[in-house]
């Protein structure tokens with residue numbers, strides 16, 4: 001039996017019918033047309049499906065769509081509505097990605113971290129992105145780019 005849920009997706013209220021067993025990742029991609037959360041391991045290991053749920057990173061492959069009812073979802077699409085954020089700009093500057101498959105999850109994890117800790121250390125960045133697997137880069141250009149955002153913010157303060 002379907003259930004009607006309402007979510008705020010990237011600042012827009014969306015109401016839709018879902019099956020009780022529908023996975024949020026699948027609903028985001030296939031029903032709501034949001035493609036930045038990627039289908040990776042589908043068991044919580046890789047972070048490719050990361051979204052912000054009420055401002056906190058979660059793996060959308062581990063959440064039922066019905067559990068998102070009444071909550072606020074932000075994906076990469078929502079983050080960039082007014083242009084690239086400082087963390088995205090820094091990741092670009094540092095050529096942080098190759099294939100880019102991990103990029104949405106990395107950006108959202110970094111965004112959550114910088115929201116709580118505007119000037120994180122390298123170790124704090126490593127910890128924050130530890131749930132996001134990158135097959136391509138060895139992580140260094142990603143970590144350096146995120147640390148650089150914090151350093152810039154520190155100079156401005």
Ligand code: FES
Nearest residue numbers: 040041042047061
């Ligand atoms: Fe969700 Fe890998 S697809 S953690």
Ligand code: FES
Nearest residue numbers: 098100134135136
């Ligand atoms: Fe390819 Fe990270 S850039 S997985």
